Amino acid sequence: MMKGQELMNDGTLPPGLPNGTPVWWRNPHALPVDAAMARSSLDGEMVKEAEDAWEWYGPLLAQLFPETAADGGRNRSELRELNRIAGMIGLTRGRLFAKCDYALQTTGSIKARGGVFEVLTHAVDIAREAGLVEDGDDLSKLAAPEAKAFFARHRLLVGSTGNLGYSVGLAGCRLGFDVEVHMSHDAKQWKKDRLTALGACVVEHGSDFSQAVCAAREAADRQADSHFVDDERSITLFMGYAAAARELADQIEEAGIPVDANHPLHVYLPCGVGGAPGGVTFGLKRVFGDAVRCIYVEPVASPCMLVQLALGIDRPVSVYDFGLDNRTIADGLAVAQASQLVARETRHMVEGIATVSDESLLIWLTHMWRLEKMRLEPSAASGFAALVEFGGEIEVPDSDREITRVIWTTGGAYQPETEFAAALARGNDLISSM
């Protein structure tokens, strides 16, 4: 606490942060892309390998998630232009889009890009070791009963606030794995119930996300034939997310939108532990270089990546050290301590971080339903709240340019009606009282 106070006093952190006031922090450590990439220990080619792997997994994905079959077993989401929202918030220049991961056909959240990818990668790895498949094979045979019996002898573990657990749980159970999901106290009951109904073992923790991940990691260490999907440290997860950059780039190209120094791309990414936004940022920087600016968005009570990057030190920092309580309606973003992997790898790539209030999430969840019929969960509405609150400041370096803004809407389509209706009712009340 004292250390945090000292650092705040010297201006390292935005003054409003410990009071829970929404802030915009422009990253003073951001570097031009070549210098940023040179400081990363990850090879950009790994993103290409992940893109190729997703293609190879297509026939298997189509078996496991028949909803994706029409798209060749691809885990892709729509890029939707939001003209009505742009009009409502008074955008006069440039364009506004939503990247619709909230409706990803596999598990309805961005965490599928990492979680499903890592489950498939692990399944293929162990099947290859056992001689069940070879490079280049049609992988749909891994959905057959014999493969299922093989996977049933292996265990997958994961620690999660909900959506990663659901992604790993659903893909893992459909392949036949024995799945154990460790959930933090913030995890929504319906997410736990859904996993239990799939046949996964749900271990409930009274503690926060970081401790649930730690417990899952230790449980995996104690068990033979187990694989831990590590939301804090996994490079496979990171690359699964990073592969989304090519998908977005193709959609932007198809829409005929230039992205260059005079036509910058601003991408708003909800940030929890950091894997999803970090991976996407790494992938986007590789594709668009300095023409893309990536903005992370965190709840006012859980700005874990902001404190980690702002302090710039090589040991974990927690939001609790600054008197914040990590309590937020955005369960997917309720993380007190950022991934050290992501902080290290994207420190010089992120444009900055905005924090947003729970009320603004509910208000934006409601606007997005009223105007676009998008069923978002609170975490997924955070990019809109950040754009509206801080767009003026965020866009200063590009104010005379045609900016294409992409708000990554990261989850919610598969939430139960009662859950969504309750959030909408709160959002409606907040809007009426404005």
Ligand SMILES: Cc1ncc(COP(=O)(O)O)c(C=O)c1O
């Ligand atoms: C809906 C939603 N959006 C964003 C995120 C943030 O992803 P990450 O924790 O990898 O930063 C999560 C994480 O679970 C999520 O569930």
